[in-house]
Amino acid sequence: MNTVLSSTFFSAPPDWGWLIVWYFFFGGLAGGCYFLAVMIDLFGRPEDRALARLGYYIALPCLIISGILLTLDLGRPLRFWHMLIESNTYRIMFKAWSPMSVGSWALFIFGIFSLLSFLSALAEDGRLQQPAARGLRPPGALGSIIAIVGGLFGFFVAGYTGVLLAVTNRPIWSDTPLLGMLFVVSAASISAALMILLAHKSGRITPGLNALHRLDSWVVALEFVVLIAVMVSLGPVFRAWLNAWGLLLLFGVIGLGMLLPLALYWRRQWFGDLNVTAAAASVLAGGFILRLVIVFSAQGV
């Protein structure tokens, strides 16, 4: 190595591959969709409850997929429980300063909340004959508590992965403290996009859907700003992106995942009804490519 950019270039890659990329994507969707559903439940109108239910319906399956992906990625998958229980002493295993430890607990607890909200949505849709389950969602006191606490855990699940990457010694990941923020904002954008797509597909055209369109455009614009901030904060390490990964970041994330959907959201007359779904699809694709670039580019240097 002729030019030393940072001491992080002497660490070894952990070989986190496709399973982790997909985990980051589904984990972001789980947390983000739950959070958006909570926002709609708390601040939307009664007729938007169908849209909120959609968010809860997405969150739980995405979370289950996340857990499966994480477990499969372990060198010893049957020892997944070592994250929560100390295998030698059977005491609680928790390290407040280890994002992976805190994240494991957050996933577990968020799983409980997303299950409760999922059941409540089923009950409201008449697919679960348990009227009591309807109280697990706002506007009741218990439902509001579940929504607020669950929403906070959802956002944690969406963003802790970025902090986890920052709390390493790999180049790019640990050379900026902004990855957590980027993942949080990106989770919101891809989740809004997926909810928009599925709402259109399932005919849940509620007044809140317009709010979701607008929110997604705002969040994508914010994500663009945060991504630029990430690039600037990398300083000389930014050179690690002067390669094919950088091109993918430029065209796949900024072009396809940010600028194109922003243009489509703001110029709705271009393709009529197709505009919004095309924008949402490109946000989803860009969000996936973002995670792909961040996971792989830092391990190839």
Next chain:
Amino acid sequence: MAEPVGFYTDTTVCIGCKACEVACKEWNQLPSTNGGVNTLSGDSYDNTRALDGIHWRHVKFIEQFTEDRKDGRWLLMSDVCKHCVNAPCLEVCPTGAIVRTEFDSVVIQSDACNGCRDCIAACPFGVIEVNPASGTAQKCTLCYDRLQGGLEPACSKACPTQSIQFGTIKELKGRAQKRVDQLQQMGEKRAYLYGADEKMLGGLNSFYLLVDKPEVYGLPPDPKMPTRNLESGSWFSAFGAIVVGLMGVINFRNRGARENGQEQRP
């Protein structure tokens, strides 16, 4: 707790014999690479290539020669886990598999590790890797089992030139400083100790005498703890969540409905 022990490696007397690598593999019963079929790396005499889950010792060969190879020198260095006093791997390990022993060494308990590989990304020296035979992260244990039996680690025992020296950290530091002074007096002004003082991760329990910049040996000049980003990263994430939350509140408070011409404010 017993007195902290570790390695002092004097790279100026290493002859690149790899006896340490062999002794380590023998004692720890580490499997061979590629089923024992050797492939040449093309990188000097270094066919081990790097420290990993089945190579807990690695002798580096650095050739510093002029273009016509008439003048130059070899730098040789036997690399190993640094058993940092403030160990990044131990800090992030989410299962508690990585522990500090009574000898102040850092050991991965293979029966507790689940192969999440967080420690690999956290180690600033690139020491840890997964052993494919166990599916768990592995590295030098400072021959914990030998230490418990009152023996010195296999690598230092096998080293024929005393390039790798084992002992208490206090004793080793004194010995190392004398050697630096000796080399300086002999005209080797570039000699210095890497990782012997507390500035580097609280001190490395395996430290080195080097005669060139750390990066020449593949060592980070300024290794840091991974948690340096924890607080700032968490605050930035929370800030992002708050901004997105505010955007959500603003948008879902009937703004979307207004756009649709369906405003029915209560």
